Amino acid sequence: MNILVLIAGVADPKWPLPAVADSVALQAHGDRYALLSPFDEAALELALKLRDDDAGVAIHALVAGPESLARKVAEWRLDSVQRLTVEVAAWDARACAGALAGAAAALPAEPALVLTGREFGDFDDGGVPPLLARALRLPHVGLALNLAVREDGTVWATRQRGGRVERVRLEGRALVSVTNDAQNRLRHPLLKNVMAARKLLIEALAAVAPASTVGLEGLQPAAPARRGSGCRMLTGALAEQADALAQVLLQEGVPA
């Protein structure tokens, strides 16, 4: 089975954003401080688990991020890692999905399974995966927590649906967007593979970005959250703090 994992990366939140927030500065910042998002990691880990169970699984990664991120992804000894180079309106999920679909279609091996995080990069809030599935003419299973291949060869995705968890049988090829979960935390790479990734030639794959229908009017640092008029601290001994806190909660709570 061929698996394609799409990786976007996010800017490491430890580093402050540039004072002047424009798309060019944010792009440069994102490239400089790129790391895998929790959703990228979850998608990659699920692919690795499928390979653990079946040595015949081939994992190919397409990284829409800087070379450093692609090299990081290569540390898990994938069958191929390519870096997607495209100028796309990152705030436009349709344009992003169109560019990704074009790149995915150009890959030599048609994937049986496309895995991606539930959000694709710093600008996305969940629109890219379903739109990419639509562009690739694949069914989309979102909020996936796990994947398993049964003895009869069927692939089942465990997914979150509202307050429920359920398994869905994938009918043929599919795009699965993965959310974070304790079961899919990304494993550490082996040191020998980390060393090999440093020397790996990362191939660049150009893609055509569709025209965007969404104009970027502006970007600005988010205003700090403002609530109330200052924090009332509950002081005193621990027992007094507990008493005061209980009173605050009981005023608002709904006794069971």
Next chain:
Amino acid sequence: MSVQRTLTIVLPFMPEEREAQERLVAAACALHAQGGWGGIEVLQIVPAQGAAPAVGSGEAVRWHEVIHPQAAPDNEAALLARLARAAFSDPALGAEVPRLVAWPAGPLGEEAAALLAADLDAASLGRCTSLALQGNEVEGRRPAFGGRVDVHLRSQGRFACAAWRPQGTVPPLQPLAADRVGRIHVAIEPAPQWAIEPLHDADGQVRLEGARLVVSGGRGMGGPEGFALLSRIAGPLGAALGGSLPAVDAGWVPVARQVGQSGRFVSPRLYLAVAISGTPQHLAGVAGSTRIVAVNEDPEAPIFGVADVGVVADWRELLPLLAQRLDTANAAAAG
């Protein structure tokens, strides 16, 4: 003369989400009152006539029940988008009317909004916190980069789609008169049914959506034991249990209870944040009208900058005492 743009709200059939859905309708009424719109239409997807009450504010709302037998709380986003698309072809709505189509924020609404944008060749604005009209252009604002950047988007296209999480207070709603409610029976090919095996239902605890009080823990809880204590505190208060992304990552609380930009949006009266530092990503999931009570052993934690009430303490020492007091109060109230 150009036709004014209609503000369209699409509501999936989800009775348990009724409160959030009505808040969206109320926010639409407030936005419409700012002027410039051709009207408000609400498309309430239902399995049968009268399955969901019609509400509005003022005289602007036209309510349309979009009736299809497959409408159900567990609909896939692809089906919802197809139902909305089919409804627009009905003469009662008019396929060519310029529209801003807003869906409730959340994974389902966000996916449906994106798919409908593809179907309509519309601008996909994503999960917006505010929407506006400038002339006949649609403006949307939404957070990016983990809530650290506000993105201001604009579209001139005939159609634009968004998931909308309105901020601030909204006007009260009243039941709509019968003459403002129409019915559209949509005929589409049945959606393919996937083979599904239920694993487990909701965990039996109070739902995050609509909870008056949420008790939430973060990375500083250090393990599942802390969440067991939080559950014990939530019980007598009738509170919902939540957690931050790191706590979900660690497996201490299920992803269905994740609060934050990538998780649930909650709007309780009070949000008890225990061992949560207060990142923008997490706070993006808590309504601005919610009072935050923070417990953290670090007096410099950013959460105290946004909290209304704060306690600097180690939760391991404080929470057992708090649980005792709540149990005592609960027993006294029970008589």
